[in-house]
Amino acid sequence: MSHKVYLYPIWIRLWHWTNALLCLALIVTGVSMQYSNPDVPLVRFDISVSLHNISGVILTGSYVFFILGNLFTKNGRHYLIEMTGIAKRLFLQGRYYAFGVFLKEEPPFPIGSKRKFNPLQQVTYSVIMYLAVPVVIITGWAMLFPEVIIEEYLGINGFKATDVLHVASATLILIFLMIHLYFATMGKKVTDHYKAMITGYHEDETKD
């Protein structure tokens, strides 16, 4: 008989959904600016600029909240990657997603109170939260105050480099979000993981 574990405390759920809404707003307005077309405006350019700036500033606050939460609660340990045997664990989890899930195999790294992320989640979440998001935030602030950007360094236009880095990291986050939204449908029921992030309770996949 399955039972549920309280995996997502209220602060994580609040942060998660705030982050989700901000990311959606930033992606829509960001795409509107990057691929702006007067004939096919997704969101009007000046509105996009304002919304993007406001969302970016709030996202920074939300990120600081996340970092502090990870520093002062046990949640941070889920992002610490044990490098020994990581390749094998990633392979096993990848194989499960590619084949095992269709063959109704048991997950190789079941989620429970001791393990919140499987190896693939752990690596991707860490790369996104500790690399892509800081880069997108730092470059975003630089573009909010472009006077801080070095105009030219070693023949490279500083604003161009900043924008390219911002768009590259944002693209990475968009791709992550697409995969994240899909994998969130892979509970016993399609909506199980979504409900878990609302209620805080997750189906315990570990065997008794």
Place this chain on the structure above:
Amino acid sequence: MVCLMPMLSVAQETVEAEELPNIEENQACMKCHGRNFFEYPVDEEGNTMNMKMFRGLQIDSASYYQGTHRMFMCTDCHAWDYNTYPHDNSLKLEPKLSCLDCHGGDDTYAKYNFEGIEEEYLKSGHANLPENTYSCWSCHDPHSFKMETRSAANIADLVQKDNSMCIHCHGNPVRPDYYLGGGLELMLGKHTWLPSAEKHFRKVRCIDCHAEISEDLVVPHHITEKENAVRNCVECHTKDSRLLHSLYKFQVMEERGERGFVNGVISGQSWVIGANRSLVLNRIGLVLIIMVLGGITIHSIIRIIKK
């Protein structure tokens, strides 16, 4: 001659001596007009008194000898009678030349389309100002004019020089007829709606928003009323940016672009969000997104089949 020497040394840094055939002849004029004061004869015994030279009559000889018109003798454009000093008062009524007086109807200058410039200028509010208060020279001083739009290696320098023409009147409180604000701070106050206004002022010319683009001219000369100025961000911040038809028009004509970027002609000098994009990044991003969407679709289908 002594006072001319330092100025010549400045001029000679960039201009060869053979390009200045009339430097000696012009010295008689520069002796007074090249300084901010001059010696006025007060009696027939040769006594003089120093008098201030009005700024509008001063010629910066260093700028003149680096300018496009450097090879001319002063009296090529001004009356020969100016050779007599003190000048006759009636010479003040000498009709002033316009660009077309020399450059109009001449095939040598056809590529600059001076007639088209005149035509566009006449549509501007400037052309309706009181007679003798505004002319080509109000913006383009023929004594220092340099043809920079077609040679500018650095667009930011061109922007600064071009914008200084506008600020000269529109930011000058002693010219109340034209005064629109005065100083950068107050000009910024007129553009509060514009995000990063100061950055815009350093990267684009006033005329890029305040002039109507003409396909026949490299530099637009129809300055529009402020109500008709560009306020729609997407006119510049898009793939077919307005800047390609104005500020970067000459570079586009010359096909001077940076490879690997959308509108590389701009990205080599500046970076305009919406107009500039990295082609490599675009393609990698698109391929990854298509792969992810394809993967999700295939995975979903198999999940449904195997359910």
